[in-house]
Amino acid sequence: MVALIMRTTPINSRVPMSAKALAPPPLSPDLGLCQSSLLTCVLTLCLWGCSGLVAAGTFQLTVPSHAKGNAIEQSLCVLRLRSALASLSYQLQLRFAPGRRALLLANTGQVDGDLARSTLVEDEYINLRRVSVPCAYVKPALYGLAQGPVSWQQRRLKKIAYFRGSTQLLGSLADSLKDYELVYTGSSEQSLKLLQAHRVDAVFISKPLFAQLGQSQPQLVNGVVQLTPELDQVKLYTYLHKRHEALMPQLEQLMTAELPGLPAGR
DSSP: OOOOOOOOOOTTOOOOOOHHHHSOOOOOHHHHHHHHHHHHHHHHHHHHHHHTOOOOEEEEEEEEGGGTTTTGGGSHHHHHHHHHHHHTTEEEEEEEEOHHHHHHHHHTTSSSEEEEEOGGGGTTOTTEEEEEEEEEEEOEEEEEESSSOSBTTTSOOOEEEEEGGGHHHHHTTHHHHTTSEEEEESSHHHHHHHHHTTSSSEEEEEHHHHHHHHHHOHHHHTTEEEOBSOOOOEEEEEEEEGGGGGGHHHHHHHHHSOOTTSOOOO
């Protein structure tokens, strides 16, 4: 008879466990990466919240399509606005559209406003509010062929060509040009071509744009001179949709202040 000897362990005794046995199972590489990324995102959001930083919102202003190639991004108007809006946690974005379409987008609130217009837009686009500090100054001029008197008041002008982007500028000079037939064209280049073909007597265009065309398409300005006396300077203002009225006092204050690297507005 074989005797079975059973060794029992007291109920109240504890079996020691190694540290390895207590450690959680190792994470798979993919799961570890996922948890690490999640932790990083949570920490980043906490830091933003604790420091009071807020991601900049986009502030969209319309600009007539014809200005797209005119170094508009580096203009003083845009640089000042971009700097002022950045101080208010906004990022300026320009949206190019045909002139009237651009105003309609701004007036209906589909964008935040329009970059630069004369005060003549206010009667028709009633939802726009003018930022009181001028954004830009435009110097328009009349140009004609070199033959004949330099003074446009002494010339026998009958037809003056102007392109779609200068409609508002032209309106501000209506009293000076009311006795002439105005010929609407699709572009400044087309206006100058009509002048070269003797189909109009003068062209209404801004001085900076004429200078730019002289560099890019010199054949269009060959034999063309500026007529005198000079026309009045036109002030252009930024217009915001009425929902931004509460923002305007701060924006105007920043526009009149001396921002880093930029002169104060007038």
